[in-house]
Amino acid sequence: MGVERQDRRRRMEPDARRAEILGVARRQFGARSYSTVSLSDIAAEAGVARALVSHYFGSKRQLYLEVVRQMMVVPASVSERLPPTTAEERVSICVDRWLEVVERNREMWLSAIGLEALGNDPEIDRIMLEADEIATDRVLEAAMMADITEGREKLRAMIRAHSSMLKAASREWLVRGTLGRSDLHVMLTRTVLHLVHTVFPALRDD
Amino acid sequence: MGVERQDRRRRMEPDARRAEILGVARRQFGARSYSTVSLSDIAAEAGVARALVSHYFGSKRQLYLEVVRQMMVVPASVSERLPPTTAEERVSICVDRWLEVVERNREMWLSAIGLEALGNDPEIDRIMLEADEIATDRVLEAAMMADITEGREKLRAMIRAHSSMLKAASREWLVRGTLGRSDLHVMLTRTVLHLVHTVFPALRDD
């Protein structure tokens, strides 16, 4: 019964092993919650001793942080090479590409926003914050508002808030099915433009 | 040195003891993250044996669920006794009351939205969902859209998504100070109305 393949220890390059373990961790943390996933689980699926996971990542939390970091990366393709037309069209294209990406990586993306938690963790917050900043820049660029200086911070804050709605709406689409893709497209495009063109100018500047 | 007060065990009514422990738990889970708060910590601050906490709440997770449940309650006062004027004014009043509540219970509210996670927990999801449903009803009532039947689910889904933006924007206000209270008022009022009056009718119904 030749099932005893791979039971002997195989020596790998640290980078490769590290990547392999990280991949398993991403899958596990995506599927179950932080506290229910044990290092033993991850080690087992990776076909490796538990101590090795600790060796490469230090602690469970650090491993988790790596996973979150990797998942938060929004592909740059979403806001690349936008045609120089109206802000409306550019945002529309942007949203469309975003929906495309999300639909394609459905599982992975759901995990990503699903695990943005573990409580009030300052480290997690920092990672999320950085991801949000990047995303915000891209949206402003698409809406051709990147060079606004007056009240810039308020504008950015509103975009960040909007991205929360974006996440929630995407979940409504993918998980609950209450909104369709075209609904999302209309809703997200219009609300961004509404924020930027109508709400933002209406804020009294103090 | 008479520091030995209260070191003897005091017998209390189950309800009172339960409430006392729950209060401590609320504070602790609000201040630190789920996994870093131990039952020992809670028991210690409550001046009680660890086993008693387990006795009253069964498991750590169940205690946590209680805390979340209690924190998610949005005071009904926000949408009570709205004058029968335009939707705009009613929503405006609603938002204003909301901001009032949040400002008053700043710490508590921040804790509440801070802990809405722990990963992919179906129980937590259910609790959040129920809270969202109630909040959504109130918003629709305020906007005088409560009797819409055509596309009702889409409308509700949008409102739920909007409430995510509301939370994020409130955090921008309370934590980062990037938006002021009046900014929030303008932004939240306008976006709700925009969703309900402009975006919603624009969705193609399929």
Added chain:
DNA sequence: ACGGCCTATTGACTCCGGGCCAATAGCCGT
């Protein structure tokens, strides 16, 4: 081919937190 070395990998140990149970001791009625 083969011995030796570097280091990836491991097993075992300790500590800590959660769940559980029988024993203990407040408090109330009589």
Added chain:
DNA sequence: ACGGCTATTGGCCCGGAGTCAATAGGCCGT
């Protein structure tokens, strides 16, 4: 005062995380 009901406790076991010396995979020089 005392007996009983039950709130409360200490102690047990289990499983997971962090740590370290020991082990062995595989490459290199000969």
